[in-house]
Amino acid sequence: MIPEIGQFALVLSLILVLIQGTLPLIGAAKNIPAWMALARRTAQGTFFFLILAYGCLIYSFVVNDFSVLNVANNSNTQLPLAYRIAAAWGSHEGSIMLWVCLLGIWSFAVSVFSRHLPEEMVARVLGVMGLITVGLLLFLLFTSNPFERIFPMPADGRDLNPLLQDPGMVLHPPMLYMGYVGFSVAFSFAVAALLSGKLDATWARWSRPWTLLAWSFLTVGILIGSWWAYYELGWGGWWFWDPVENASLMPWLIGTALIHSLAVTEKRGTFKIWTVLLAIVAFSLSLLGTFLVRSGVLTSVHAFATDPRRGLFILAFLALVIGGSFALFAFRALRVGTPGAFKPVSCETALLGNNILLGVSCGTVLLGTLYPLFLDALNLGKISVGPPYFEKVFVPIMALVVLLMGAGPLIRWKEMDASSLFRKLAIPFGVSFIAALLLAIMLKGFAWTSVVLLTLGFFMAFWILSTLIVRLMQALSGDLAKKLRRQPASFWGMCLAHLGIAVFVIGVTVVKGFEAERDVKMAIGDTVEVGGYTFKLEGLEAVTGANYDATRGTFALIKGEKELRKLYPEKRIYASHGMPMTEASIDSGIFGDRYVSLGEQLSPESWIVRVYYKPFVTWIWGGCILMALGGLLALIDRRYRVKTHHPAPISLMRYTLTGNTVIK
């Protein structure tokens, strides 16, 4: 019964969203206020039914309704409750469903927080979001129905992939998708601007907070994913340049360019074409990321083999959304654009450089990710493009970005005297460079390759920090209290996010430069030393978890003579899949992690054990948290705060009411 309600709710939301995606857009084009007013109500109705449908799906998972195919394939009676809920987005159907649902949430949020926007703009933005929802709902209902029943009903489900049975699974996909889907708002604003031909500073002011919020979510989503991979995959890596990860990195890079470009559009009224383009690209990459990667064109498992309609449907959908918006862009962009007017040494130039460099870095990631596909499609053989390639090409481009990032905040808008800029930058540059060089030599001696790399890494971090300090001194000189109050939240957001990058760079540099690992055969009583810490294997025991059997090792972590704590890595075998899973055990600290995981069993008493010392690794994620906080801080800037609620004009209220009756 409940799955049928969910199914029915999906159909109802499709009907509503068909209205949301058509009438308001036509209304905006032909200036029919009643049709425009439908946008909000339909978006809210759609939201309600989508949430209802998702609730039904989660309910089916919670009560183990194995007559639903999706539940039978991805859950199991032995699966703990939290993972049964998370399993609702673990499958292909479930994750598309989550996507649609989040799109519903964002549309709802736009409909609620857009009271101060012109009706025409709201109608267009929600209309575009409605059209995207239509496509996804059709995909869901026709090719990936999450509520499909099976008969006869199996006694038990197949279980969720053990790799996904982790707290990371509960948080990572919703966060990441909030980011992906959040870019749909900026996208819709951009398309609305192209449709109406109007794009001014107020437009940028409206779309900026939405973009910042989506970007912050995406940052957190990526961070959780990285951290999850770090402790779950069992060998201490935190970024793998896997197509799935690249698919999340690309929208992040373009999203980062977008929030900067939006700032220029808001402040200076220029970069409009850039902003629109970046908004379209950021969302297009989100779509590309979720679908092409999830659906298996890029990675492993021939997911479409079971149903080739899925692949074609998705491609057609992407062609319509991305191709359509790029076509619109090509023909309408000049209408919204205004030529920039600024001198070579100006903040605009720096931000233009930022847009271009982030675009280039994203293009590079895209090239590396898709290249194997290109070769295969042309029958030129199969190759792999992995971390060594990306590290070689991506890091130098990012070094340029960081260089620019340090200078950017110190450059004035429109025009600046080159020599005064030089004077401002000379001291931070010199200090950072000397400090980085000294630190590298102090820590690593004179081995030149490592000194070069370490110096470069430290320099980038110090450069950001020192220029930030100069910027702060400049902002706060004179009457401190008064100046403090005068700086807008977005300024502090910028500082925090840039600080986050510096922290991130320090983390990466130190981990890369000083991590140590051992991979040894150990029996009970054996010890191994890494990074000044000793790991002693004290015991091995068989344990039984909720849905797995495991071997658990007991290790004592010893520094000098003192035992710091015990660590309990496990090797699990999940009942349903039979594949071995490594559960690492980590002693985490601000200045480094001690990490131990069980490799392969050699004999009943001995194992290959992997131990790692990962100094400053937590700074990588700490940096990401600071970036996301920076985004959120900029978001609460009072400029974006919803102004006092003007009561809607009577005429409009009537239209909304009629809108309501239309729905019923």
Next chain:
Amino acid sequence: MKRKWVLLIPLCVFMILAVFFMVGLNRNPREIPSPLIGKPVPSFALPDFRSPDKTVTEKDFAGKVWLLNVWASWCVSCREEHPVLVKYAKEIGVPIVGLNYKDKYADGAKWLNNFGDPYTLSIIDADGRFGMDLGVYGVPETFLIDKAGFIRYKQIGPISEEVLYNTIIPKIKELESQ
């Protein structure tokens, strides 16, 4: 308006990508072509499955077209392939050599007892070294070797009746006639 064409770049890039995705939909990323095709079969000296004190080498098949089928009792897809081999062993008409890959001898013997033995000869690769020389990464895999001892074709994954009739038998005929 002379710069308008620049604005078409994103659309063009996307269209090119879309064409590649279209082609990519029909590809199987799991199938990795073997670099050994056109190269001589790696030399080996492995025990005969039926009488393990006897050693078999690639020279025993000189002058013959033969199939080398990599299998193991723990391999799930082999169960799918095995009946096809048993049924059509005669029709294939050339020696089929089974390579029992990283298996326990007893398990392998039981498997052949239970499901039938289509092999002219079986050899044991208990530690997987020969498998590594062959670039085996997913069992079952089957190599077609010509009279001069060169690998001519590699089937990745189970041989179905369709693969047998459309690919393997025609290729055998072609090689036999050379």
Next chain:
Amino acid sequence: MKKWLILLISWWLVLPAWALEATPTENDPVAQKRAVELELKLRCLVCQNQSIAESDAELAVDLRRQVRHFVAEGKSDEEIIQFMTDRYGDFVLYQPPVKTTTVLLWAGPIVLLLLGLASMLLLVRRYSKSADQSNEQLSAAEEARATALIEGRDEL
């Protein structure tokens, strides 16, 4: 169910005899580091998206051991990589070799960067010209905004 599970575990536990040696490079940190760096460059074919350093798959375990044997025997990186590509093809390499089919891959980022910098130069030159033209005629609104900027009220 249970029986099947035990079968699987036992299969997984029964590693080939030569695998039961300890890792041959474990007592030599330099060799160990070199082995790990090599392993990170080699892709596990079964798992599709992991290097052989990371994977728990049996093939990865075998290949890892092979790499360590070679390193302990003093084989060069090139020889070891050659050994792998002879057997598994270029697919096994995470860093594709430079050849005619990969020229675009390796040249692409540089070309992109140069294109980016060139277009930036063009744009800046054009905008700088229009800045010269518009400098004389500031509108009242721009005037107000400029004052705001100078006073530092309007920040990024």
